[in-house]
Amino acid sequence: MKIPTSQGIPIVDMSQHTTRWQEIVRELRQALQYTGFVYLVNHGIPEHIVNCAFQQSVKLFALPLEDKMKFERDLDDTFHGYTKPGLKVINPRSNTCLKELRESFDCNIYNGSSCPYPEDAGDFKPAMHALVSECKELAIVILKMLGDALDLSDQDYFLRHHKCLWKETVPNYTSLRSLFYPQITEDISGAIRFDEHTDYGTFTLLFQDDVGGLEVKTQDGKWIPATPIPGSIVVNTGDLLNSWSGGLYASTFHRVVVPQDEYRKQKPRQSIAFFVKPDNDTVVAPLVNPEIPSKIPEFQNITAGEHFKQRTMSTRRT
Ligand SMILES: O=C(O)CCC(=O)C(=O)O
Numbered sequence: 001m002k003i004p005t006s007q008g009i010p011i012v013d014m015s016q017h018t019t020r021w022q023e024i025v026r027e028l029r030q031a032l033q034y035t036g037f038v039y040l041v042n043h044g045i046p047e048h049i050v051n052c053a054f055q056q057s058v059k060l061f062a063l064p065l066e067d068k069m070k071f072e073r074d075l076d077d078t079f080h081g082y083t084k085p086g087l088k089v090i091n092p093r094s095n096t097c098l099k100e101l102r103e104s105f106d107c108n109i110y111n112g113s114s115c116p117y118p119e120d121a122g123d124f125k126p127a128m129h130a131l132v133s134e135c136k137e138l139a140i141v142i143l144k145m146l147g148d149a150l151d152l153s154d155q156d157y158f159l160r161h162h163k164c165l166w167k168e169t170v171p172n173y174t175s176l177r178s179l180f181y182p183q184i185t186e187d188i189s190g191a192i193r194f195d196e197h198t199d200y201g202t203f204t205l206l207f208q209d210d211v212g213g214l215e216v217k218t219q220d221g222k223w224i225p226a227t228p229i230p231g232s233i234v235v236n237t238g239d240l241l242n243s244w245s246g247g248l249y250a251s252t253f254h255r256v257v258v259p260q261d262e263y264r265k266q267k268p269r270q271s272i273a274f275f276v277k278p279d280n281d282t283v284v285a286p287l288v289n290p291e292i293p294s295k296i297p298e299f300q301n302i303t304a305g306e307h308f309k310q311r312t313m314s315t316r317r318t
């Protein structure tokens with residue numbers, strides 16, 4: 001089976017997924033196994049809902065810094081809120097520190113409506129929540145497919161550990177993050193838009209604009225561009241799904257670099273990421289290949305909620 005690719009990253013067509021189920025399951029399995037990244041096209045999320053979330057995000061990030069800082073991300077409890085640009089991040093692998101040229105707003109979806117949003121940002125909150133509803137529906141389909149692809153005897157195993165996707169009151173750190181990368185106007189040595197990392201959870205749905213800069217590390221250590229494909233969603237598997245699948249699904253390093261050419265340096269970049277995470281009380285243990293050691297042994301036998309907290313704090317910005 002030959003799947004079309006864009007510079008090595010597979011493209012999977014989700015149209016008529018109920019009738020083409022097995023074909024798509026096979027393609028997703030192959031794609032996530034080798035690259036850990038895949039573009040989904042014809043995924044069913046209406047374009048106007050995605051565009052609206054992008055447009056309302058522009059309004060939010062245009063607010064004065066002091067207004068946004070009133071909604072600074074709560075790193076003790078909800079992990080909801082605003083992160084200012086220019087903070088330093090610690091790369092736990094290399095123990096190096098880089099300045100990240102991005103700002104972001106994380107929307108907690110657990111009892112989501114109760115978390116605070118800036119009133120002056122117009123319709124940012126309803127626009128993000130409309131996208132959350134769409135992402136939840138797509139995530140349910142993908143979780144079923146990933147379970148099928150692993151041939152699990154309990155086909156709903158993954159679904160049962162992501163109840164937050166249909167029940168808002170189940171404690172879970174699944175979130176929708178809007179990212180804004182300002183235009184580059186000064187010397188940026190020692191800085192990057194988003195330093196290399198893997199995502200922590202089950203998988204991520206990523207919407208990006210047409211500026212580009214997202215890069216993915218291949219198994220042989222090369223960085224390849226995840227060039228924007230209009231209307232597509234980039235899906236990548238996270239560390240917990242890597243463990244759950246006994247290492248089958250790759251959890252791939254990715255980063256966002258500053259574009260080389262002046263024209264694109266002058267443009268801000270936007271993206272929106274829906275991070276699907278298991279319900280907080282889930283203990284993730286390999287379902288297949290239990291003999292293969294987990295890539296993240298230090299987080300074995302702890303719950304998904306604790307895993308997320310520890311990972312977020314270990315890269316805490318200074
Ligand atoms: O902005 C992007 O394209 C990537 C964002 C990302 O990797 C993340 O938020 O984890």
Ligand SMILES: [Fe+2]
Nearest residue numbers: 197198199254
């Ligand atoms: Fe990421």
